[in-house]
Amino acid sequence: MESVVNYKDCQVIASEGYHKIILCKKGEETVILKGLKEEYRDNLQYKNLLKKEYERGSKLDHAGIAKYHALIEHPEYGRCIEMEYVEGRIFADYIKENHTEDEKMNIITQLAATLQYAHTRYVIVGNLSPNSIIISKDGDRAKIVRLLPTLYETTKESAETSRYIAPEIRDGLASIDGRADVYSLGMLMKALGLHTTHYNVINKCCSRGRTDRFMDFDAFLEEINGGSKHEVHLSPKKWLIGFAAIAIVVVAVLVFQNVDINQMANNLSNNNEEVTDTVNSAQISPDTVEAKPKATASQNTTAADPMKAQLVASIDSIYKPWIEWKNNGGNQADIARNIYKLRKQINRYYKKAIQGMNNEQRTAFDKLFIEYKAQKEQEFSAGVGDVSAQQ
DSSP: OEEOOOOEEEEEEOOSTTEEEEEEEETTEEEEEEEEOGGGTTOHHHHHHHHHHHHHHHTOOOTTBOOEEEEEEETTTEEEEEEEOOOEEEHHHHHHSOOOHHHHHHHHHHHHHHHHHHHHTTOOOOOOOTTSEEEETTTOOEEEOOOOSSSGGGGGSOHHHHTTSOHHHHTTOSOOOTHHHHHHHHHHHHHTTOTTTSHHHHHHHTOSSGGGSOSSHHHHHHHHTTTSOOOOOOOHHHHHHHHHHHHHHHHHIIIIIOOOHHHHHHHHHHTHHHHHHHHHHTOOOTTTTOOOTTOOHHHHHHHHHHHHHHHHHHHHHHHHHHHHHHHTTOOHHHHHHHHHHHHHHHHHHHHHHTTTOOHHHHHHHHHHHHHHHHHHHHHHHTTSOOOTTOO
């Protein structure tokens, strides 16, 4: 972290919580400095929170998350994060505008894809609210601009903001997972007035019991789009450009790599029968993982081992043909066009596996599933770019 003085035309922007937000110029570029308000500036705990937020944000590279450029020491504002400036308005202002349902759902699916990406990088946003999202002036693109490392500042937030935070976070639970962000997204859908047409989806997102929510954003996207993968809405001109680009990529792949996409998809589809058999044979039996009321910590660990072994075997069998195909020449363009098939296989496995589980078993299974699924997705995407955010 270096002391930096090459910022000019600095303008403080009103903000809630402990952050001080400064809009300024760095050379010809407009950037945001996120520092601490005067009453928190010398508090080591808050300075560390700022540092941790930068560490979380700097490892993420996604169009839906404002870029975290650097952690600097400013001579006037103290420790600050230099961030990408997004010209637009906050989500809270977007809500007040007159938008169609398609436009609103386009924003929601953008956010779902972004959160899905963050979760594969083991980042839970946890504080998603109308004040932590910017809707860009150019094209109405949604960008998350706050990634708090803890919920220490929850008490500093307004009641209006804190109601978007999942109840398990407000209750101070030590174990938080991606379903906290599912809750927040459901609350954002409510705020947009989508509760009449997407009543069931919102209710599932906003359930107080997290085991009743969507397990991840793949399942969320599949549900809101009737079991098919959602495509973010594009203008006719952009659609034609995108279609032409895909056509060029496909022709190039077929000519230079001799990859038959249709044959590959058929082979993977045929393999579904084998995968389904594996899922059924590895079905989690409630008797196998039945929890005993007075089990010791050691006994609980032992009880979870067969659950994990069966889960790993099943997910590995689903990913195996995909990883083999990737290693034999599959590239990012091909994967992006077919990734939804893999995700549907994973979701089918999950729905079968949880049948008959009680809440305690489901909670244990969900934790294992989320962690191992993220591990396999990283393994699959290694060397071909980020496919986790492809929508």
